[in-house]
Amino acid sequence: MDWNDQLFALLDDLEGQAEALYAAERADELADRSRAEYATVTLASRLMASVGEAVVLDVHGPGRVVGVLQRMGADWCLLHGPTQDWVVRLGAVLAVEGASERSVPEVAWSAVAGLGVGSALRRLADSGERCLVHGVDGSSRDVVLTRVGRDFVEAVVGEGRSVLLGLDGVAAVQSRGG
Known part of the structure; x- marks a missing residue:
């Protein structure tokens, strides 16, 4: 060479x-x-890609919540369960099973999806339906929601007593109907 x-x-x-x-x-x-x-990537964006899918949420307070993810908001989700619906604050979610591998960035969400948990609770208040409010501390209250403020919800418990519940302490709201 x-x-x-x-x-x-x-x-x-x-x-x-x-x-x-x-x-x-x-x-x-x-x-x-x-x-x-x-x-x-946020938890909300992963869940947004999972709308329509069956998921299992481990929620601080009420524990395991199972249902089909119906709707997403900026800080909440709506699950349709076998016997009732659940409005769950994302801040109380500890774990999710069954979520999509994908993500939908917030810029691709509809304007309605940007609404906060207060909007979902206002719909429950407008319906006058009895519901069970689960706290992040594990407590629960059988109430009728009446009004929703910026950081609290007003509810009637028992025989007409009004109580204010701070939204930071609310983990999920469970409908009493199906």
Whole structure:
């Protein structure tokens, strides 16, 4: 082998090493970028992609809630269970089973999906339906919701007594009907 062939062999070897190093660096960069992108995915966006699917929520307070995910809001979801519906605050959700592998970013949500839990509770208040309010502390109250404020819900318990419930303490609201 003459010096010319040796030089080209050396250059080919160096080029192969450079390509291998670039590929390794590129793979690391893509992995870092993928991790950074996934860090922007929210629980709400994963659940938004799961609307229409059967899911199991582990909720701080009431525990296991099973149903078909009917609707999503910015900070709540509506599950249609076998015997009742549940409005669940996302802040009280500890775990989710059955969620889609996909995500729907908030910019792709409808304007209605951006409404907070207060909107869902106002509908219950307007209906006058009895419901069970589950607290994050495990408590529950059989009530009729009457009005919804910015950070609380007003309810009637027992024989006409009014009680104010802070929304931060509410984990889920369970309808009494089907």
